[in-house]
Amino acid sequence: xxxxxxxxxxxxxxxxxxxxxxxxxxxxxxxxxxxxxxxxxxxxxxxxxxxxxxxxxxxxxxxxxxxxxxxxxxxxxxxxxxxxxxxxxxxxxxxxxxxxxxxxxxxxxxxxxxxxxxxxxxxxxxxxxxxxxxx
Numbered sequence: 001x002x003x004x005x006x007x008x009x010x011x012x013x014x015x016x017x018x019x020x021x022x023x024x025x026x027x028x029x030x031x032x033x034x035x036x037x038x039x040x041x042x043x044x045x046x047x048x049x050x051x052x053x054x055x056x057x058x059x060x061x062x063x064x065x066x067x068x069x070x071x072x073x074x075x076x077x078x079x080x081x082x083x084x085x086x087x088x089x090x091x092x093x094x095x096x097x098x099x100x101x102x103x104x105x106x107x108x109x110x111x112x113x114x115x116x117x118x119x120x121x122x123x124x125x126x127x128x129x130x131x132x133x134x135x
Contacts, residue, residue, distance in 0.1 A: 005062055007032075009055065010047075011070040016085060017055060018047040028062075035061035051085030051102075053118075083125040092135055099126045 006022035019036075021028060032048065035057045040049045050058075052068075059066050081088050084098045099122070105111065106118050129135070 005064070007058065007062065007064060007066060009066050009068040011068050012049065016049050017052055017068055018042075018045070018049055019058065020045070020047045031061055032058065052082055053085065080125040080128050083121050084129070092133060095126075095129060095133070096135065 005024050005028045008020045008022050010018045010020075012018055019032070021032065036048060036050050036054055041047075042049060055066050055068070058064075078088050081090075084095060084102065086095055086098045090098075102122055103119070106122060108116050108119060
């Protein structure tokens with residue numbers, strides 16, 4: 001019998017999460033790549049950097065509950081920025097690029113699995129931030 005998959009998640013200061021496979025097989029790596037449409041791989045640390053909202057997809061794929069170590073308490077975060085997966089101090093160009101990439105990825109016409117609720121949250125967060133910053 002194969003060992004069950006174990007995933008370690010570590011909070012990054014810019015609202016990204018570093019995922020590493022502790023116990024895995026080749027199939028688990030392929031399934032993780034498939035579940036994570038938005039990702040970056042760091043070969044040095046052997047971690048995938050993913051936005052926080054993508055953890056739900058990973059948990060669904062592997063049937064796991066993923067807890068993230070090092071996450072600050074929610075009251076110290078601005079949830080509008082976590083929806084966009086950017087840090088509060090990110091430059092305007094990064095905020096715009098993150099919004100466009102996520103809007104493209106989550107748009108219900110493009111991605112039939114996406115819900116309009118995620119798109120509404122994304123739009124509301126971006127409108128609030130853009131009004132605050134004068135974008």
